[in-house]
Amino acid sequence: MPFKIKPLVEKEVKNLLRDPRIYIGIVSMIIILPAMGFIFQSAFEASMGAVANATVIIVDYDKTSLSRELISFLEKEGLNVREYTCTIEECVKEAEKLEAPAVIIVPKGFASTVENFEKANLTIYYLMRSLGTASTFTYSSVED
Numbered sequence: 001m002p003f004k005i006k007p008l009v010e011k012e013v014k015n016l017l018r019d020p021r022i023y024i025g026i027v028s029m030i031i032i033l034p035a036m037g038f039i040f041q042s043a044f045e046a047s048m049g050a051v052a053n054a055t056v057i058i059v060d061y062d063k064t065s066l067s068r069e070l071i072s073f074l075e076k077e078g079l080n081v082r083e084y085t086c087t088i089e090e091c092v093k094e095a096e097k098l099e100a101p102a103v104i105i106v107p108k109g110f111a112s113t114v115e116n117f118e119k120a121n122l123t124i125y126y127l128m129r130s131l132g133t134a135s136t137f138t139y140s141s142v143e144d
Helices: 002-018 020-052 065-076 088-098 110-115 133-143
Strands: 055-060 080-084 102-106 123-126
Touching: 055 065, 055 088, 065 080, 065 102, 065 110, 080 088, 088 102, 088 123
Parallel strands: 055 080, 055 102
Antiparallel strands: 102 123
């Protein structure tokens, strides 16, 4: 069976190589695809640089060892964590001053919810400054 297809494939390849319009598509893709890769790579590297320097404000209303572990985990993940004990409005204003992308609220009863194997909730307030790639990566790094 494969031997019956071989002449047909050879004929189609020869027909493709005879048509000069095919060369335009091949050559343009050889030029365009690496250029696009370079553009996306540089945008991604700039976004990751913005994520590495992100400062996050945490308001810990629970004040338990588990919430402290959460804060230390975020610090180990590379986020600059600043802890505040203020109202949500004051923390959002402080985040605007520091240009922090998010304010994370650890509610009272967070540890008991986790210890009871229930779904624990954290409230995250994002401060959207733009809808660009760099800010989107910053928000996703906080969320993960």
